[in-house]
Amino acid sequence: MKRKKSNIYKTNxxxxxxxxxxxxxxxxxxxxxxxxxxxFQIDAAGNTFYTYHFAMVAEPHAxxxxxxxxxxxxxxxxxxxxxxxxxxxxxxxxxxxxxxMEMAIAAQVDGILVQPDGSDEMKLLIQQAIDDGIPVITVMxxxxxxxxxxxxxxxxxxxxxxxGQQVRVALSSSQGPGRAVLLFSxxxxxxxxxxxxxxxxxxxEGQNVSVDVMIIDNSNVFSAEEAIRELVVSPSSDDTADxxxxxxxxxxxxxxxxxxxxxxxxxxxxxxxxxxxLGYYDSEEILTAVEKRIIQATVAVDANRVGAACVDAxxxxxxxxxxxxxxxxxxxxxxxxxxxxxxQLVAAEQEGE
Amino acid sequence: MSILSSMHGKFVxxxxxxxxxLVFAATMIMxxxxxxxxHISINRVVSTIDKVYASNVSLNQLKDSLDDVQDNMFRYLNxxxxxxxxxxxxxxxxxxxQIESLNSRATDNSLKLMxxxxxxxxxxxxxxxxxxxDAKRGRDVEQYRSQYEDASTLYGYLxxxxxxxxxxxxxxxxxxxxxxxxxxxYMQTFSTVILFVAITGNMFVLLLLSSTITKxxxxxxxxxxxVGQGDFDIDFIKVESGDEVGVLADAFNKMIESLNEYVTQxxxxxxxxxxxxxxxxxxxxxxxxxxxxxxxxxxxxHFLYNTLNAxxxxxxxxxxxxxxxxxxxxxxxxxxxxxHTGQTSSLADEISxxxxxxxxxxxRFSGEIHYVKSISGSxxxxxxxxxxxxxxxxxxISHGLRDVKWEKKITLTTHEEDERIVITVTDNGKGMTQExxxxxxxxxxxSIELDGQPHRGTGLKNVIERLRIFYGVQDVFEINxxxxxxxxxxxxxxxxxxEHNV
Numbered sequence: 068m069k070r071k072k073s074n075i076y077k078t079n080x081x082x083x084x085x086x087x088x089x090x091x092x093x094x095x096x097x098x099x100x101x102x103x104x105x106x107f108q109i110d111a112a113g114n115t116f117y118t119y120h121f122a123m124v125a126e127p128h129a130x131x132x133x134x135x136x137x138x139x140x141x142x143x144x145x146x147x148x149x150x151x152x153x154x155x156x157x158x159x160x161x162x163x164x165x166x167x168m169e170m171a172i173a174a175q176v177d178g179i180l181v182q183p184d185g186s187d188e189m190k191l192l193i194q195q196a197i198d199d200g201i202p203v204i205t206v207m208x209x210x211x212x213x214x215x216x217x218x219x220x221x222x223x224x225x226x227x228x229x230x231g232q233q234v235r236v237a238l239s240s241s242q243g244p245g246r247a248v249l250l251f252s253x254x255x256x257x258x259x260x261x262x263x264x265x266x267x268x269x270x271x272e273g274q275n276v277s278v279d280v281m282i283i284d285n286s287n288v289f290s291a292e293e294a295i296r297e298l299v300v301s302p303s304s305d306d307t308a309d310x311x312x313x314x315x316x317x318x319x320x321x322x323x324x325x326x327x328x329x330x331x332x333x334x335x336x337x338x339x340x341x342x343x344x345l346g347y348y349d350s351e352e353i354l355t356a357v358e359k360r361i362i363q364a365t366v367a368v369d370a371n372r373v374g375a376a377c378v379d380a381x382x383x384x385x386x387x388x389x390x391x392x393x394x395x396x397x398x399x400x401x402x403x404x405x406x407x408x409x410x411q412l413v414a415a416e417q418e419g420e
Numbered sequence: 421m422s423i424l425s426s427m428h429g430k431f432v433x434x435x436x437x438x439x440x441x442l443v444f445a446a447t448m449i450m451x452x453x454x455x456x457x458x459h460i461s462i463n464r465v466v467s468t469i470d471k472v473y474a475s476n477v478s479l480n481q482l483k484d485s486l487d488d489v490q491d492n493m494f495r496y497l498n499x500x501x502x503x504x505x506x507x508x509x510x511x512x513x514x515x516x517x518q519i520e521s522l523n524s525r526a527t528d529n530s531l532k533l534m535x536x537x538x539x540x541x542x543x544x545x546x547x548x549x550x551x552x553x554d555a556k557r558g559r560d561v562e563q564y565r566s567q568y569e570d571a572s573t574l575y576g577y578l579x580x581x582x583x584x585x586x587x588x589x590x591x592x593x594x595x596x597x598x599x600x601x602x603x604x605x606y607m608q609t610f611s612t613v614i615l616f617v618a619i620t621g622n623m624f625v626l627l628l629l630s631s632t633i634t635k636x637x638x639x640x641x642x643x644x645x646x647v648g649q650g651d652f653d654i655d656f657i658k659v660e661s662g663d664e665v666g667v668l669a670d671a672f673n674k675m676i677e678s679l680n681e682y683v684t685q686x687x688x689x690x691x692x693x694x695x696x697x698x699x700x701x702x703x704x705x706x707x708x709x710x711x712x713x714x715x716x717x718x719x720x721x722h723f724l725y726n727t728l729n730a731x732x733x734x735x736x737x738x739x740x741x742x743x744x745x746x747x748x749x750x751x752x753x754x755x756x757x758x759x760h761t762g763q764t765s766s767l768a769d770e771i772s773x774x775x776x777x778x779x780x781x782x783x784r785f786s787g788e789i790h791y792v793k794s795i796s797g798s799x800x801x802x803x804x805x806x807x808x809x810x811x812x813x814x815x816x817i818s819h820g821l822r823d824v825k826w827e828k829k830i831t832l833t834t835h836e837e838d839e840r841i842v843i844t845v846t847d848n849g850k851g852m853t854q855e856x857x858x859x860x861x862x863x864x865x866x867s868i869e870l871d872g873q874p875h876r877g878t879g880l881k882n883v884i885e886r887l888r889i890f891y892g893v894q895d896v897f898e899i900n901x902x903x904x905x906x907x908x909x910x911x912x913x914x915x916x917x918x919e920h921n922v
Contacts, residue, residue, distance in 0.1 A: 077628045077629075077631060077632050078431060078432055078628075078629075078632060080628055081443065081624070081625045081628040081629055082431060084621050084624050084625050084628070085443060085446050085447070085621065085625060087621070088446075088447060088450060088617055088618065088621040089446070089450060091613075091614075091617050092450045092453070092454060092614055092617065092618075095454075095610055095613055095614060096453075096454065096457060098610075099457075099461075099606055099607070099610045100461075102603075102606050103461060103465075103603050103606060114527070114529060115527060115528050115529075116525045116526065116527050117525070117526040117527065117528070118526065119526060120526030120533070120536065141528070145528070149526065150526050150527065150528050150533070152530075152533050152537075157530050157533075157534060157584060157588070158580060158581070158584050159584065159587070160580055160584075166577075169573065169577070170537070170541070170577050173540065173541040173544045173545075173574055173577065174536070174537040174540040174541055175540040175543070175544065176540075177526075
């Protein structure tokens with residue numbers, strides 16, 4: 068009986084062995100397939116096709132804000148059978164904004180999101196695009212007098228007011244007259260600069276503070292960083308008579324790159340506490356600096372909101388032939404006091420998406 | 421587990437060849453499948469890389485064509501030469517054809533989006549170039565100059581785009597080279613693992629399967645040997661598989677079973693036969709017994725003696741003394757015969773019986789037989805089986821003395837030697853040949869006629885046998901004759917030491 072049992076057992080075992088072999092083989096084929104598919108991503112991404120092709124024309128390549136705007140725009144566009152190309156972003160060669168605009172027009176895209184630099188050339192290009200039947204939405208700064216279909220951005224007057232408020236807060240903790248420097252780059256049109264400056268001055272009326280405007284020429288790469296560093300290392304106001312050449316007490320930066328440059332320069336040259344920075348944008352780096360009170364406050368623009376609003380405006384125009392002239396985007400001031408709260412808010416928003 | 425057992429059930433009943441083929445085919449198929457899969461996936465990888473290379477090549481051609489268009493346009497605008505115009509048209513044609521193959525749809529793939537841009541910008545560029553050429557023909561200097569400038573700007577963009585796309589594709593190429601290397605590495609590991617699994621599994625299955633095949637065979641051989649030695653009392657071999665081994669074991673079991681059955685049958689038949697023989701013998705003997713009883717009942721000896729005695733008395737009363745003596749002798753003869761058949765008797769009684777017989781015979785044959793006796797030693801002490809001498813004498817008379825013309829004489833002598841007692845009956849009859857003596861001694865029936873009736877000479881044979889059995893020796897009887905006409909003497913030789921002799 069034992070013998071019989073063992074024979075059945077053996078036959079069963081051999082069948083089992085064959086089955087196990089087959090299972091191992093099939094399993095390894097699957098594992099191999101997965102490994103190969105994971106490793107083999109050539110042309111894997113992007114075989115989704117869309118009806119509409121939008122172009123985003125914005126200058127600074129590595130700017131965190133614009134990157135976020137682009138991603139948000141793309142995400143929004145995807146739900147509407149469209150994609151957004153950041154023109155020139157995939158090219159290694161740096162082209163001026165106008166050339167990028169020309170490229171977008173030549174590429175005969177279905178819509179353009181542009182942050183105009185305020186030049187007349189740009190105004191002409193916007194006109195040319197509209198003549199070619201391409202709707203144009205200006206983002207963050209407007210092109211006055213162009214026939215653009217809409218504008219998405221913050222209210223420059225509000226921005227001036229907000230910065231004024233923060234300058235007052237900064238002044239209240241120090242004695243004596245202060246000196247603030249307002250750093251503009253040429254990604255903001257002159258018109259916008261004027262509005263912001265006027266609003267800031269209006270807000271600071273009666274305060275013992277002088278406000279200087281410094282325009283940083285972005286046409287040369289890395290010039291912003293050099294200019295800001297120079298400003299930071301200049302001798303403090305007590306040592307020299309010439310007020311124009313002294314280091315400022317407050318630095319107001321109007322884009323994220325300038326904010327980070329200023330912050331780094333202040334840290335590197337041990338000027339933390341001496342020079343207060345009012346920043347712009349809410350990248351993790353900037354928020355951390357706010358937490359450490361190196362940056363006193365930052366004004367955050369909801370980049371997601373900007374991106375989505377642009378695409379919405381373009382789609383609205385394509386579908387109904389008209390769209391809002393101005394789509395405002397709210398501004399938030401983030402200080403060391405409310406940075407945690409702000410972070411939670413952003414996290415909740417991302418989760419909600 | 422139930423699937424396994426049902427599979428087992430089906431598998432076990434398959435022929436050996438199919439079993440082996442199945443098991444090895446399964447593993448071979450596995451290895452083959454893996455190989456084919458490897459080939460397919462390698463081919464896929466290689467073809468993808470080929471495609472990328474091909475696209476690089478075609479992009480270079482695209483760039484060359486674009487350069488041709490630009491050069492030829494410039495040559496024409498510069499010199500207005502006819503050949504330049506022809507070249508321009510040719511290159512423009514070729515370039516338009518080439519951009520047809522580029523992607524024209526919006527997508528989230530940046531490379532394909534670049535293709536789309538190249539295509540769109542190219543269309544615009546060709547339009548401007550055509551306008552410039554037309555303006556040149558129309559000698560509109562201002563127009564063709566500005567259009568040439570615009571076209572050149574677009575040409576610049578296109579050149580950049582094509583270069584960028586080429587670079588991006590080269591980048592993917594480099595990545596795919598890495599991928600290829602990685603996948604080749606995986607493939608190596610993968611095929612090694614599969615091969616190892618297949619080899620180990622095959623060995624394992626082979627070991628198991630061969631043991632299930634050989635073990636029952638070994639057992640079968642042992643059983644067969646046992647059967648060969650004549651031992652049918654063995655256990656049936658249990659092989660549950662339905663393959664050749666199972667069939668063999670089954671056949672072997674059946675063979676053992678039927679062998680067993682045959683042996684039993686033969687034993688039964690033999691027993692039956694011996695029983696039959698026994699009963700036949702018993703029947704024969706009882707038949708004889710009944711015959712004897714029948715014969716005995718026919719001859720009621722007491723009736724016979726009484727009757728004969730009555731006859732003797734009657735003869736006496738009538739004064740016929742001779743008749744009286746004859747009847748008395750006759751009565752004595754029968755009494756003795758009946759009384760001593762199957763019993764022992766003394767030599768003296770035997771001799772007196774012979775004398776009684778001779779008296780009767782002499783009455784029959786008118787006293788022509790002379791009787792002489794010469795006795796020595798004490799004949800009373802010698803014991804013989806009953807009714808031995810009388811048949812010898814009867815034989816001598818009916819064979820030896822029959823039809824003899826001379827005086828008939830019977831001589832009875834007894835004498836003792838050292839170890840034995842010899843009783844001899846001699847006649848002076850016609851004697852016997854040696855052949856006749858031998859025939860009588862070996863007990864062959866000698867056919868003779870007695871009283872006109874065929875008589876089988878079994879008397880002497882019976883006497884000889886009874887003497888042999890009684891004394892337990894072979895040498896108890898002798899017949900001597902000097903040939904025809906010289907008479908015969910028959911001797912009974914009794915060992916002196918015989919226990920029967922008192």
